Structure formats: structure tokens, C-alpha cells
Amino acid sequence: MDALFLSRLQFAVTAAFHFIFVPLTLGLSVLIAWMETKYVRTGDADYLRMAKFWGKLFVINFALGVVTGITMEFQFGMNWAEYSRYVGDIFGSPLAIEATLAFFLESTFLGVWIFGWNRISPKLHALSIWLVALATNLSALWILIANGWMQNPVGYVINAGRAEMVDFWAVVTNPYAIYKFFHTVLSGWVVAGFFVLGISAYHLLKANETEFFKKSAKIGAVFAFVSSILVAGIGDFHAKEVAHTQPTKLAAMESLWETTKNAPMYLLLVPDPANERNSVEAIGIPSFLSILAGKEEIKGLEEFPPSERPPVTLTFISFRLMVGLGFLFIILSLWALIKMKTIENQKTLLRLLLWSIPLPYIAGQLGWIVAEVGRQPWIVYGLLKTADAVSKSVTTGQVLASFIGFTLFYGALGIIDIYLLAKFARKGPEPKEV
Amino acid sequence: MEFQIIWFILWGLLWAVFFALDGFDFGAGILYPFISKNEMDKKAVIHAIGPVWNGNEVWLITAGGATFAAFPTTYAYMFSYLYTPLLIILFALILRGVAVEFRPKALTEGQKKLWDFGIFVGSFVPALLFGVAFGNIFMGLPFDDSGYYGTLFKLLNPYGLVVGLLFLFTFIVHGGLWISIRVPNSLAERAVKNAKTFWYLQAVCAVLFLILTAVYTNLYDNFIKYPIWFIVLALAVLCLLSTGFFIMKNRRGKAFVTSALFIITLVFSGVIGLYPNLIPSSIDPKYSLTIFNSSSSLYTLKIMTIVVILFVPIVLFYQAWAYKTFMYKITEEELKKEEGY
Numbered sequence: 195m196d197a198l199f200l201s202r203l204q205f206a207v208t209a210a211f212h213f214i215f216v217p218l219t220l221g222l223s224v225l226i227a228w229m230e231t232k233y234v235r236t237g238d239a240d241y242l243r244m245a246k247f248w249g250k251l252f253v254i255n256f257a258l259g260v261v262t263g264i265t266m267e268f269q270f271g272m273n274w275a276e277y278s279r280y281v282g283d284i285f286g287s288p289l290a291i292e293a294t295l296a297f298f299l300e301s302t303f304l305g306v307w308i309f310g311w312n313r314i315s316p317k318l319h320a321l322s323i324w325l326v327a328l329a330t331n332l333s334a335l336w337i338l339i340a341n342g343w344m345q346n347p348v349g350y351v352i353n354a355g356r357a358e359m360v361d362f363w364a365v366v367t368n369p370y371a372i373y374k375f376f377h378t379v380l381s382g383w384v385v386a387g388f389f390v391l392g393i394s395a396y397h398l399l400k401a402n403e404t405e406f407f408k409k410s411a412k413i414g415a416v417f418a419f420v421s422s423i424l425v426a427g428i429g430d431f432h433a434k435e436v437a438h439t440q441p442t443k444l445a446a447m448e449s450l451w452e453t454t455k456n457a458p459m460y461l462l463l464v465p466d467p468a469n470e471r472n473s474v475e476a477i478g479i480p481s482f483l484s485i486l487a488g489k490e491e492i493k494g495l496e497e498f499p500p501s502e503r504p505p506v507t508l509t510f511i512s513f514r515l516m517v518g519l520g521f522l523f524i525i526l527s528l529w530a531l532i533k534m535k536t537i538e539n540q541k542t543l544l545r546l547l548l549w550s551i552p553l554p555y556i557a558g559q560l561g562w563i564v565a566e567v568g569r570q571p572w573i574v575y576g577l578l579k580t581a582d583a584v585s586k587s588v589t590t591g592q593v594l595a596s597f598i599g600f601t602l603f604y605g606a607l608g609i610i611d612i613y614l615l616a617k618f619a620r621k622g623p624e625p626k627e628v
Numbered sequence: 629m630e631f632q633i634i635w636f637i638l639w640g641l642l643w644a645v646f647f648a649l650d651g652f653d654f655g656a657g658i659l660y661p662f663i664s665k666n667e668m669d670k671k672a673v674i675h676a677i678g679p680v681w682n683g684n685e686v687w688l689i690t691a692g693g694a695t696f697a698a699f700p701t702t703y704a705y706m707f708s709y710l711y712t713p714l715l716i717i718l719f720a721l722i723l724r725g726v727a728v729e730f731r732p733k734a735l736t737e738g739q740k741k742l743w744d745f746g747i748f749v750g751s752f753v754p755a756l757l758f759g760v761a762f763g764n765i766f767m768g769l770p771f772d773d774s775g776y777y778g779t780l781f782k783l784l785n786p787y788g789l790v791v792g793l794l795f796l797f798t799f800i801v802h803g804g805l806w807i808s809i810r811v812p813n814s815l816a817e818r819a820v821k822n823a824k825t826f827w828y829l830q831a832v833c834a835v836l837f838l839i840l841t842a843v844y845t846n847l848y849d850n851f852i853k854y855p856i857w858f859i860v861l862a863l864a865v866l867c868l869l870s871t872g873f874f875i876m877k878n879r880r881g882k883a884f885v886t887s888a889l890f891i892i893t894l895v896f897s898g899v900i901g902l903y904p905n906l907i908p909s910s911i912d913p914k915y916s917l918t919i920f921n922s923s924s925s926l927y928t929l930k931i932m933t934i935v936v937i938l939f940v941p942i943v944l945f946y947q948a949w950a951y952k953t954f955m956y957k958i959t960e961e962e963l964k965k966e967e968g969y
Contacts, residue, residue, distance in 0.1 A: 257729035260682060261722040267692050268718050271707025278707075282700020283924040290693035291935055297686045298943045302950050305679035312965070313953055356700075358925040585708035587776040596715050603719060607726060614733060 198584045200593040201273040204600060206566075208265050210559055211604050215259030215611075217558050220334060220379055221386025222252045223327035225417060230320040239626065240406055245323070247623035248390065248410070253308060254614050258607060260301070265600075273593065277573055277583035281343075284350055284359045288340040288366075296333035300326055334382070335375050342371025344574050345565070346439040357577065370439055373432040374565075380425035381561060384523055385554040387418025391530060392551035393619045395544040403622055404538050412534055419527035426520050430486065437487035440575055442502060443568035445495045446509040448483055452494040457483040467506045470496060502571060509568040516560040519553055526550060631929035632904075632919040635698040638936060639906075640899035642694055644892040646687035647758070647795075648802075651891055652884075653681040655803015657724060657751025658796075661744055663807070663818040670744070671963045674731055676810040679954045681728060683947055685721070697932050701922035702906040709769055709776040709907075713761055713783060717754050724750025752796070759795025763788040766845045766898060768910035777911075787844040790836050797830035798891060801871065805884040811958050820880060827872050834868055846908070847901025857900045864893035 233241035349364030394411035458478035727746030804823030867890035874883035909915035
């Protein structure tokens with residue numbers, strides 16, 4: 195164990211933990227805004243109760259998303275000083291813009307929303323949560339523009355030992371970043387859709403507030419279904435962009451060793467990285483991989499020296515699982531939609547939906563493993579290796595201590611947050627006023 | 629004017645606004661367990677900072693982001709050299725945020741105690757350590773072109789501690805005044821009383837700061853070279869005295885405003901003294917990280933300047949609106965009908 199390994203581990207743990215809270219925020223803010231707008235338009239008090247009930251869960255989740263986000267900003271400088279020095283001219287800008295355009299808006303108007311129920315007009319109150327939803331999704335845009343540049347650096351020159359920006363517009367319109375933005379945001383919307391569906395299912399199973407939770411489930415199901423379809427569609431475009439810009443990542447995602455024309459896709463495949471081959475390849479769909487990648491010839495890992503290949507097994511399994519879960523989400527949400535009229539009687543479906551709450555979270559984490567592990571050994575693809583990016587002045591002991599600190603502290607916070615979410619989710623909405 | 633200088637001023641401004649705003653949240657959090665006599669008092673203090681603390685904290689995130697974007701080399705070395713103290717500040721900020729948000733949702737006495745503790749520690753630690761960090765930056769950090777030679781304990785030197793205590797007492801006064809403007813009467817009285825006591829401590833630290841700065845740092849060099857800048861330092865002193873004066877006269881609103889202005893002029897006095905350094909090297913000035921040798925390219929600085937001109941006024945506008953919306957005096961009635969979050 196050295197400072198590099200521990201810094202990588204710490205970044206992985208803190209980023210993964212941060213991304214437990216982010217996706218729900220992305221989607222649930224939109225759903226609450228939708229609910230509250232329905233209340234303002236129709237005057238139906240159920241929608242007000244919905245906005246408040248789901249809003250309470252939103253706030254519990256949001257708190258941890260915010261505080262764990264500060265860690266991400268600090269860590270670039272703390273653990274990855276050489277990276278920050280090398281890319282700051284480009285990477286710092288979207289981060290600063292994210293804070294200026296999104297974080298202020300998000301935090302200010304969430305404060306207004308939480309404390310403003312009796313202080314501002316219902317319309318202005320609904321507008322506040324719309325602004326929160328806009329800001330949250332806008333922050334995803336800017337952080338993914340930053341991440342997109344690490345994946346596919348554009349609009350820069352190398353000057354005086356660092357990357358310098360020469361074309362801001364190219365950085366902002368980086369196709370890699372745009373695909374990644376839609377793919378990530380929509381995956382967060384899937385999380386929120388299934389979150390609302392699953393908790394509604396819990397109450398429907400208990401025949402608690404059936405009407406209230408049927409309405410919620412319907413909103414959740416529509417949202418989950420549309421988002422699941424879109425996230426898969428964008429995922430396809432995103433994969434083609436990866437094939438175009440990051441051949442080593444694509445080869446690892448598919449565990450393809452030899453350069454192949456009209457490459458088939460094997461439904462059953464077991465990678466064997468030690469021998470640079472796959473130990474099992476079965477049930478092949480002819481040319482399907484080439485079609486998905488949008489290229490006739492796909493480069494295999496053998497084209498690249500071993501020192502420039504990402505870990506194959508982890509990238510491959512994460513990708514397969516994510517795609518499999520993606521299809522499951524479409525089926526599950528479609529099923530819920532079809533049965534919506536009598537959903538309170540569909541015990542099996544309701545139980546499935548309840549137990550499915552964690553699955554979109556897992557799919558999101560797997561997606562990030564593909565994105566970040568699949569980019570190794572590069573921290574900026576093709577430009578800077580992760581091993582060269584770590585802080586030189588930070589000792590192994592310091593990172594070990596901070597890593598242990600983060601693990602314990604985050605572990606405790608995670609338990610508390612899930613406990614609170616579960617508690618308030620079970621409790622259900624405030625009773626109707628008479 | 630050169631873009632590096634524009635960004636140096638903006639850098640100082642972001643820190644100054646952060647301290648002037650989140651500073652009162654820290655102060656309120658520190659006073660919170662001591663001035664609250666019952667559950668209603670605690671609710672009132674949390675309500676006094678609840679709607680705004682998060683928006684205030686974003687000024688820190690923006691200060692960090694701006695350092696990264698405009699002075700990446702300084703960002704990289706400032707954060708990695710000060711690894712452990714920043715980690716402690718980070719953990720404290722996380723604890724503060726979670727505690728303020730979760731305290732109103734606490735279901736048992738044990739949970740309430742835990743979050744009460746969290747609000748206090750999470751406010752106390754950053755208030756003190758930001759001061760210690762800036763004190764050490766004023767003195768210069770021991771680094772050359774091959775690395776950093778400092779330790780956590782070397783940061784806790786007399787000068788660093790004096791600046792730390794100055795920050796701590798300043799924020800307590802600031803927070804006490806904020807609470808006194810917003811909460812019901814008897815609690816407000818206690819808050820003002822505390823602000824008064826801590827103002828004396830603040831004043832003592834300020835005098836020590838003015839003297840020791842001449843001993844431990846080179847900050848006065850720029851003032852001596854361009855005496856016009858003594859105006860800023862004089863304003864800081866004037867604001868501090870006015871704060872004391874208004875507290876004694878029980879003019880809480882005016883005292884709060886002058887307290888905020890003191891924080892801003894204090895930060896700018898430091899910024900003027902530092903120029904052109906962002907982090908001086910205590911080993912040899914030739915290694916110092918300056919706004920010129922650690923800045924981004926001119927192109928990036930220009931882009932970021934445009935972003936600031938376009939969007940910061942909008943931010944200021946809606947934050948000011950939010951403050952206006954939540955400037956009301958909190959009543960017990962209000963707290964009783966408060967939503968559970």
C-alpha cells in the first residue's frame with residue numbers, strides 16, 4: 195500500500211458514496227416540482243401532501259449529497275495536486291462555473307422551499323422547487339463537462355508542462371460530455387422513478403393511503419419508464435462515442451482481445467486476462483458488437499501494450515451487469531404501468547418493486563466503474579497517467595489516516611441517513627386536514 | 629488592469645463574503661448549546677440559520693473553485709500541503725451540515741444530543757482553523773521547489789493561534805448579533821450579552837494581531853510602500869470599534885452590519901499585505917506562489933471573468949431576495965407550526 199493506491203481507493207470510496215445521494219436528487223427534485231405544480235394548478239390537496247411527503251425524503255437525501263460533494267472538490271487538490279496543477283487551466287473552470295451557476299441556485303432556493311411554505315405565494319413556492327431541479331441537473335452538466343474532458347480531452351494545447359485551454363466552446367460542447375450528461379442524468383431519473391414506485395408499493399401492500407400512493411406510483415412509473423427507455427437509447431450513442439474516442443475502454447467493456455471485423459457479441463463470456471483471451475465464448479450474435487459500436491473493425495486489447503490496458507474483468511462485468519439491469523428497468527416499469535389500474539392488488543409486482551429500489555443505484559455505480567476504471571491507467575485519457583497525478587507532498591500515513599477516517603465517518607453517516615429515510619418513508623404522509 | 633490582479637481581488641472577495649456570511653452561521657452554531665435554555669430556543673437558533681447556511685457555504689465552494697480555475701498551481705499546493713488541517717475542516721463542515729439538517733428530524737433524546745454536539749463542534753472547528761490556516765499563510769509556509777516541510781503541529785504556532793482566536797471570537801460576535809436580530813426576545817437578550825463579552829476578547833485579539841503581524845509576517849511591507857492602503861486597515865479598526873459601540877447601545881442591526889464590514893476589511897487587509905503572493909514561502913521568497921507564477925492562461929482568466937460578470941450579479945440578486953424573505957423576527961407561534969423539516 196502506498197499513497198497512490200490509498201488515494202485511488204479513497205477517491206473511489208468517496209465518489210461512490212457521494213453518488214449514492216446525487217442520482218435521487220437529480221430525479222426526485224423534478225418529480226416534486228411536478229407534484230407541486232399539479233397542486234397549484236388543480237388545488238387538489240393530495241398533491242400538496244405528496245410534495246411535502248416526498249420533499250421530506252428529498253431533504254434527508256440532499257443533505258448528504260451536499261456535504262459529501264465538498265469532499266470531491268477538496269480532494270482534487272489534497273490528493274491529486276499534480277493532476278490539479280496539470281489540468282487546472284481547463285478542469286477548474288467548469289468546477290467554478292458549476293458553483294456559480296448551479297450550487298448557489300440550488301442551495302438558496304432549497305432553503306426558500308423548506309422554510310417558505312407560509313412565507314411566499316404557492317406559485318413562487320412551486321417555482322423554487324423547479325429552480326432547485328433545474329440547478330441540480332445543471333450542476334450535473336458542468337461536472338460532467340469536467341469529467342468528459344478527462345475522458346476525451348478537447349480544446350487544449352500542452353504548454354509549459356500543463357494543459358491549457360484554447361477553445362472553451364469545444365470543451366463545453368465535447369460530444370463525450372454531452373452523451374455522458376444525458377446518460378447520467380437520466381439514470382438518476384430512473385433511480386427517482388423506482389424510489390417513488392418502490393416506497394409507494396410498500397404502502398400499497400399495507401393498504402395504507404391507497405389513493406395517495408396510487409397517484410404517486412403512477413407518476414413514478416411514467417417517469418421510470420420514459421427515463422429507462424431514454425437512458426438505454428442514449429447509452430447506445432454513448433457507447434459509439436466510447437468506441438470512437440476510447441478504444442481500450444470499449445475493448446475492455448467487451449473483453450475483446452483480437453482486432454476483429456464484424457465482431458460478434460457473445461452472450462456468455464468469461465475473460466481470462468492472464469492469458470489475454472476469454473476462457474468461455476458462447477452464444478454469439480454475429481456482427482452485433484460491430485453494429486453496437488458503429489464500426490466495422492473493432493480494435494482488440496492486444497493492439498495496446500499491457501501497461502495501457504484497463505482492468506478487463508471488472509470493466510467487462512460492470513458493463514454487462516449495468517446493461518442487464520437497464521433492460522430489467524424497462525420491463526419492470528412497463529409492467530407497473532400496464533397494471534396501474536389495479537396495482538394495489540398485484541402483490542407479486544408490488545413486492546418486486548419494493549425490492550427493486552436499490553437496483554438503479556447499483557446500475558449507476560456500475561456505470562461509473564465502467565467510466566472510471568475503464569479509463570485507467572489514464573487519469574486524462576491519453577495525456578496523463580493516474581500514477582503521475584498524485585500529490586507528491588502527501589505521505590502514505592496521511593492518506594491511510596484520512597481513508598480510515600472517511601470510511602468510518604461516511605459509514606456512520608450512511609447508516610444514519612438510510613435509517614432516517616426508512617423511518618420517514620414508512621411513516622407515510624401527514625394525515626389529511628379535515 | 630491585468631487579469632491576474634482582477635482574479636486576486638475576486639479571490640479575496642470570495643473569501644471575504646464567505647466569512648461575512650457563513651461566519652455568523654459558525655458563531656450561531658458555537659453559541660447554540662450555551663444560550664438555548666429549552667427546546668424552543670434551540671429550534672429558534674436553527675431556524676435563524678436554517679434557510680441560509682447552505683447558500684452561505686457555497687461561497688466557500690466557489691472560493692475553492694475559483695482558486696482551482698484561476699490559480700491552479702496554488703490550489704494544488706495549498707490543498708496538498710495543508711492536507712491534514714483541511715481534512716479536519718472538511719470533516720467538521722460535513723458534520724455541521726448534517727447536524728443542522730438532521731437536528732429537527734431527531735426522534736430520540738440521544739439523537740438530539742448527538743446533533744447538538746455536531747452543530748457545536750462542526751461550527752467551532754472551522755471557525756478556529758480557518759483563522760489558523762490564514763495566519764500561517766500570512767507567515768508563509770515552509771516549502772521550496774522540491775516539497776513541503778511543515779507539520780500539523782507547526783501550524784499551531786503563537787501567531788497562527790492568535791489569528792485563529794481572532795476569527796473564532798469575530799464569528800461568535802457576528803453569530804450572536806445575527807441570532808439577536810432574528811429570534812424571540814429573552815433568547816435575543818442572551819445572544820447580545822454574549823456578543824458583548826466576546827467583543828472584548830475579539831478586540832484584544834485584534835490588537836495582538838496588529839502587533840504580532842509586524843513581528844511574524846511581511847504583510848506591512850505593502851502598506852508601508854503604498855500608505856494609501858492603510859485606509860483599508862483603518863476602516864477595519866473603525867468597523868470593529870463601531871461594532872462594539874453599537875452593541876453597547878443595543879443597536880443590533882447596525883452592529884451586525886459593521887461586524888460584517890469588519891470581516892470584509894480584515895480579509896482585504898490580509899489580501900493587500902499578501903500581494904502578489906497567494907502563498908509565500910517562508911524558506912525563500914523565490915519559491916513563493918504568486919498570482920503571476922501560479923495563474924491560469926490569459927484565455928482561461930478572460931473566460932472566467934466573463935462568467936463572473938454575467939452570473940455573479942444574478943446570484944447576488946436572488947441571495948439578497950432570499951435574505952429579505954427570511955429577515956423576519958421568528959416567533960414562538962411560527963416555530964410551533966413549522967414543518968417538520
